[in-house]
Every structure is written in structure tokens, then in C-alpha cells.
Amino acid sequence: xxxxLALEAVSYQFPGNPNPALQAASLPIAAGQRIxxxxxxxxxxxxxxxxxxxxxxxxxxxxxxHGAPVDYSRSGLRRLRQHxxxxxxxxxxxxxxxxxxxxxxxxxxNLGLSAAAARQAVLDAAAMCDVTDLLDRPTHALSGGQKxxxxxxxxxxxxxxxxxxxxATAGLDLWARQQVVRVFxxxxxxxxxxxxxxHDLALARRWADLVVVLHEGRIVAVAPPAAVWAEPAxxxxxxxxxxxxxx
Amino acid sequence: MLRIIDQYAFANRxxxxxxxxxxALAGLTILLCLALDRPLVGWLALGWMMAVTxxxxxxxxxxxxxxxxAESAFLALSVIxxxxxxxxxxxxxxxxxxxxxxxxxxxxxxxxxxxxxVLSRALGSAAALNFLILTTPLIDLIELLRRLRAPALLIExxxxxxxxxxxxxxxxxxxxxxxxARLGYASWRATLRSSALLGSRLFIVAxxxxxxxxxxxxxxxxxxxxxxxxxxxxxxxQLWLIGVMIAASLVAARWWS
Numbered sequence: 157x158x159x160x161l162a163l164e165a166v167s168y169q170f171p172g173n174p175n176p177a178l179q180a181a182s183l184p185i186a187a188g189q190r191i192x193x194x195x196x197x198x199x200x201x202x203x204x205x206x207x208x209x210x211x212x213x214x215x216x217x218x219x220x221x222h223g224a225p226v227d228y229s230r231s232g233l234r235r236l237r238q239h240x241x242x243x244x245x246x247x248x249x250x251x252x253x254x255x256x257x258x259x260x261x262x263x264x265x266n267l268g269l270s271a272a273a274a275r276q277a278v279l280d281a282a283a284m285c286d287v288t289d290l291l292d293r294p295t296h297a298l299s300g301g302q303k304x305x306x307x308x309x310x311x312x313x314x315x316x317x318x319x320x321x322x323x324a325t326a327g328l329d330l331w332a333r334q335q336v337v338r339v340f341x342x343x344x345x346x347x348x349x350x351x352x353x354x355h356d357l358a359l360a361r362r363w364a365d366l367v368v369v370l371h372e373g374r375i376v377a378v379a380p381p382a383a384v385w386a387e388p389a390x391x392x393x394x395x396x397x398x399x400x401x402x403x
Numbered sequence: 404m405l406r407i408i409d410q411y412a413f414a415n416r417x418x419x420x421x422x423x424x425x426x427a428l429a430g431l432t433i434l435l436c437l438a439l440d441r442p443l444v445g446w447l448a449l450g451w452m453m454a455v456t457x458x459x460x461x462x463x464x465x466x467x468x469x470x471x472x473a474e475s476a477f478l479a480l481s482v483i484x485x486x487x488x489x490x491x492x493x494x495x496x497x498x499x500x501x502x503x504x505x506x507x508x509x510x511x512x513x514x515x516x517x518x519x520x521v522l523s524r525a526l527g528s529a530a531a532l533n534f535l536i537l538t539t540p541l542i543d544l545i546e547l548l549r550r551l552r553a554p555a556l557l558i559e560x561x562x563x564x565x566x567x568x569x570x571x572x573x574x575x576x577x578x579x580x581x582x583x584a585r586l587g588y589a590s591w592r593a594t595l596r597s598s599a600l601l602g603s604r605l606f607i608v609a610x611x612x613x614x615x616x617x618x619x620x621x622x623x624x625x626x627x628x629x630x631x632x633x634x635x636x637x638x639x640x641q642l643w644l645i646g647v648m649i650a651a652s653l654v655a656a657r658w659w660s
Contacts, residue, residue, distance in 0.1 A: 209622055234624060242622035248570045249615035253562060253631060254542045261632035266624030274632055294413055294540065296569035314623065 158223040159184035160349055161240060161318050166207050166217030167373075177203035179373040180217065185318060185351060190344055192360040193353040194384075194394045195370035201353035202245075204370065205320040208351070209242040238267055241316030245323040247307035251295045256287070256306050259295060263314040274313075281313035285339050301332030308339060319343060321352045325359070337363060357395060361385065361403050369393060404473070406572070407466060412540040416461040421636035422543040423550070425535055428455075428646045432531035435650060436524050439657040445523025447656050451649045452530035459645065460538045467537060474529045478522060486510050486518035541565050546634050559629045563616075567609070574608050575601070 162184045169176040178200045185191065185208075193201045206212045208219060210226055210233050219226040226236055241263075244250045253259035260281060264274035282288045285305045290298060298306060304324055311319065319340070325333045337359070340350045354360065360367055360381060367384045369377040371393045377384060384390050391400055412418070417425060429452075436448045449471075456467045493500030493509040500509035535544075545561050578601055582588065587597035620629075 206618070211618055211621055230626065234626075237622065237624045242619075244615065244619050244622075246615070248573075249612060250619040252566055252616055252620060252629070254540070254566050254569075255631075255634060257634060258542070258631035262620075262625075262630065263623040265630040265632065266626060271632060278632070294409075294542065295566065296573075297410075297413065311623065 159220065160187045160222065161185040161208060162220040163204070163208060163214075164218045164220060166214035166219065168203055168207055168212060168214050170203075176373045178207060178214070181207075181370075181373070181375045182217075183208075183368060183375060183378065185349055187317065187349055188344060188347050189349045190340070190363055190365045191349065191351045191368060192364035192366070192381075193351060193368045193370060194355075194357070194360055196394070199370040200373040201370055202322050203373075204368075205242060205322050205351065205353055209240050209320050210236045211242065234267070237314065237316075239316055240318045240320065241311035241314055243308050243311050243319065243321045243324045245326065247300075247303035247324075250307040250310065251303060254294050254296060256293050256295055256298070257291045259306065260291075260310045260313050263310060267314055277313045277315065281309040281315075284312060284342060285309035286335060301328050301335070304328055304332060304336060305339070308336060312339070312343070316348070318349045318351065321350060323353055323355070325352070325354060325356060333359075355395075357399060357403055404470070405568075408470065408536055409540065409569075411462050411466055411537050415538050416459070417538040417639065417642070418540070419637050420538075420639045420642060422539050422547040424638060424642055425539050426544070426547060428642065428649070429531040429535040431646060431650060432534075432653070433528045435653045436527040436531070439653060440524070441657050441660045442520050442523040443656045443660040444653050445520075445525075445527035447653055448527030448649070449523070449530045451652070452527070452534045455645060455649075456530075456534045456537055459642070460534070462537045467533065470533050470537065471526070471530055474533075475526065478525050478529070482518045482522045485521060486514050488514060543634065543636075549633070555628060562629065567612070570612060571605065571609055575605060578604060 163181055165180045165182050166178055167176055167180055168178045181200070181204060183204075193204060195201050203212070207214050210219065210228065213228050221236055221239060226232060251259050253262065257278065260278045261274050264277040265271075269277060278291075279288070282291055285308055287302065287305050287309050290302055290306060295303065295306065308321075308324065321340075325336050328336065340352070340363075344350055352359075352364075364381050367377070367379060367381050368375055369384060369390050376393060377387070377390050384394075385400075385403070391397075432448050432452060436445055453467060453471065456462050457464045488494070488509050488511070489503075489506055490509065491506065493507045494511055496511045496513070497509040498512055498515065500507050542562070542565070545558055545565070548561070549558050579588075582597045582601065586593065588594045
């Protein structure tokens with residue numbers, strides 16, 4: 157079966173940094189999966205998501221979308237972004253408009269949808285993320301949890317098949333986190349895929365179908381959570397022993 | 404003050420009213436204040452616009468009063484320069500004069516009249532502008548500019564600056580709290596040092612945020628233009644009626660005085 161999105165031996169090194177952020181990383185991403193990316197700070201989680209979303213072009217290797225290599229021309233990237241959405245770690249970095257309604261309409265209009273279709277996409281995404289009552293609110297008057305859900309809704313309004321989420325649940329209280337996870341579940345139930353980079357081990361254990369372990373830019377394991385949890389060497393790469401207690 | 408104005412701009416009774424209608428009312432009042440050029444017109448415009456802001460838009464009097472009060476303080480400083488003359492000797496027509504070292508501070512009937520004239524016009528116009536800013540969030544004004552076909556670059560810069568302002572204000576608050584917790588403002592010397600560090604750090608944060616924002620916009624298909632759906636508004640017929648009444652009364656005041 158052709159993967160929805162696939163990374164094939166991709167490498168990337170940021171200018172001025174002696175260590176590669178990503179080294180020969182390969183990862184097939186199928187439809188309908190819950191994938192969690194684990195690793196220490198600087199392991200390459202964010203870079204992996206940036207490469208997968210086409211924001212940065214790998215210096216080596218390829219990214220495949222529906223079995224075809226990603227074309228980095230304007231139209232090729234537009235096609236990629238129709239299918240792959242990226243949610244940033246800090247919603248304040250993502251929400252550019254002072255109006256929730258206008259911010260959410262940005263992505264659909266960029267995909268070339270008509271105003272009526274964009275309006276419907278915004279309303280659907282707002283309903284999915286439970287932010288319909290926030291549509292006429294200014295973004296700067298929202299709480300942290302509301303901002304996170306609006307940022308997520310802004311990406312979901314583009315109706316991506318694959319959602320890449322960069323630690324977007326960090327800093328949220330348990331209720332807000334649960335609301336966001338519920339949105340991920342709905343997306344997966346509708347056939348979508350969520351790739352979540354996080355440090356939340358409990359969430360990874362409970363929620364993921366597949367865990368990707370990154371260490372110093374290399375993917376060292378792609379396995380179900382139970383298999384990762386059972387392997388002390390992998391656990392040592394992710395978090396100190398105390399963090400695993402009770403998980 | 405900025406946050407308070409913004410808060411009421413979003414929470415007042417006229418929030419959903421078309422910004423074109425509110426801008427037209429404020430613009431017409433300012434135009435009449437300047438064109439009719441009588442102190443009574445200015446005072447009347449001040450009264451009307453305060454009443455519309457407080458009574459009709461339901462912005463609290465203390466907020467509308469604080470805004471016009473702050474503006475009055477600045478205006479008073481300018482008007483004092485018009486009202487009071489400084490010279491080697493007081494003019495013969497001076498209403499009052501007091502010695503100030505080798506100089507005389509004095510005011511004549513004409514200078515006081517001119518000062519009041521300027522003050523009334525300025526306050527009338529300021530009250531009209533206050534009505535607009537206290538009832539209309541900046542996003543609505545940006546939307547109005549978009550409808551009026553203002554250059555896209557100007558609109559995008561305004562929209563991004565407005566959003567960035569609040570993000571940076573939040574960051575600033577957090578930094579000041581962190582500095583205060585470490586005795587960053589415990590003395591004048593520490594205050595100076597902390598303020599300088601704050602300024603430079605804020606610049607770096609602003610730069611980093613702009614980079615992150617660029618990534619986020621690119622991920623959502625940004626292709627050089629910030630395209631968004633228009634906001635929808637209502638038309639308030641009563642406000643049109645109030646506008647006609649204000650205009651008629653200002654014109655009548657011009658002929659009466």
C-alpha cells in the first residue's frame with residue numbers, strides 16, 4: 157500500500173550548526189494512524205515535521221506524497237499543503253490576524269477555495285475544534301487553551317489528510333489537552349493521520365498506534381508504544397528513569 | 404490605556420455596526436467642527452460625541468472620560484502657549500499680568516478667546532475620534548480600508564503590527580515580571596540596566612517571532628498576500644438618525660453664535 161506521506165533517508169543540517177538536525181531519516185506515514193514522535197530537546201523532532209511539511213527542503217533524501225516525490229515548486233508545495241497541515245508549538249507564532257474568523261479563513265483561501273467554500277471550511281473546522289463561539293473574538297483576548305484550539309482549527313480548515321503537530325499540547329491544562337486530543341481522534345476516525353511531537357509520555361503510551369524515537373537526528377525506532385516501553389535502551393534515549401515510573 | 408480602549412472597542416453596543424457608518428459619523432463631526440469654526444460648535448460636538456459614546460454605545464463614562472481627560476491634558480499644555488504671552492512688559496490690553504523674574508506673563512482677551520477657540524475645536528474633534536476608537540476595533544478599521552481598496556501592503560502591515568503589538572505586550576509583561584522577581588527594578592541603577600536589557604531582548608524576541616510566524620504562514624500556503632474572508636456587520640438606522648441630528652445641531656449652532 158502506498159504511504160500517504162513518506163520520508164526517505166532525509167538529512168538536514170542548519171547553517172552554522174556542526175551537528176546535523178536530521179540524518180538519513182526514513183519514515184512511512186499511512187492513513188488513519190496516530191503517530192507520536194519522542195526524543196530529547198534537540199533530537200530533531202521539529203526538523204522532522206518541518207521537512208515533512210515542506211517548510212524546509214532536505215539536503216539529502218526525498219519526501220514522498222501519495223507515492224510521488226514532493227515537487228518544491230509553488231504548485232507542488234500547494235499540493236503538499238492541501239494534504240499535510242502543520243500546527244506550531246506556540247499558537248502566538250501561528251495566529252497572525254487579530255480576528256479568529258479571518259485567521260481561520262487564511263489557509264482555505266490560499267488553497268484557492270471560493271469565499272463560500274472557505275466560509276464553510278472555517279465553520280466546519282470551528283465546530284470540530286469547539287471554537288464556534290470564539291469566531292468573532294479577537295485572538296489576543298483568548299486564553300492559552302482557546303488559542304491552541306483556534307490555531308489547530310486554522311490548520312484543519314484546510315482539511316489536511318495528515319496533521320503534523322509540534323508539541324502543541326505543551327503548556328495546556330489537562331482539560332484543554334483532552335479537548336485537543338479529542339480533535340485528533342476525530343480526525344483519525346475520519347481517515348486522517350496525526351503525527352504528534354511531544355514530551356508527554358503518558359499521552360504517547362495511551363494514545364499512539366506508533367512511536368517514533370529520535371536521537372541526535374536519527375530515527376532509532378518506529379514501533380508500537382508497548383514495544384518501546386519494553387526496551388530499556390530506547391527508554392534511556394527518551395527520558396530519565398524517574399519519568400517512566402507509573403507508566 | 405491601549406488594552407482598555409481595545410477591550411471596550413470589542414465589548415461596546417456598537418461593535419457589530421458597520422465601521423463605515425461609525426467612521427462616517429466621526430468624520431462628519433470632525434469636518435463640521437473644523438469647517439464651521441465656532442467655539443460653540445466644538446463644545447456641542449464634544450457633548451454629542453461623549454453622549455453617543457457613553458449613552459448609545461454604552462462605553463462606561465469613566466473610560467470615555469479618562470480618554471478625553473488624557474487628551475485634554477495634552478491640549479491644555481498647547482493652549483497655555485496660545486493664551487499666555489511672555490514679554491519684557493505686559494501689553495496695555497492685558498486682562499492680567501504677573502511678573503516672572505525680569506519677564507511678564509500676561510493674557511489678553513483676544514489670546515484667551517483664541518485659546519478657547521482652539522481648545523473647543525480640538526476637543527470636539529478628539530471626542531469624535533474617541534467615539535470611533537472606543538466603538539470600533541482596529542481590525543474593523545483595517546477591514547474598512549480593505550473595502551475602500553487601500554493598498555494591500557499597507558493593510559497587511561497594519562494587521563500584522565496590531566497582532567504583534569499584543570503578543571509583544573504579553574512577552575514584555577512576562578519579562579518585566581521575571582526581572583522584578585530577581586530584583587531587577589530594586590534601585591535606579593538596576594532599573595536602568597533592566598530596562599536596557601528588556602529593550603534589546605524584546606527586539607530579539609520580536610525577530611524570532613517574525614521568523615516563526617513566517618514558517619506558520621508558509622505552512623498554510625502563504626503566497627505573498629494575506630488573503631482572509633471579510634467580516635460581516637449590521638447597519639444601525641438609529642445611528643444614522645443621530646448623525647443627522649448632530650449635523651443639524653452643529654450647523655444651527657454656527658448660525659446662532
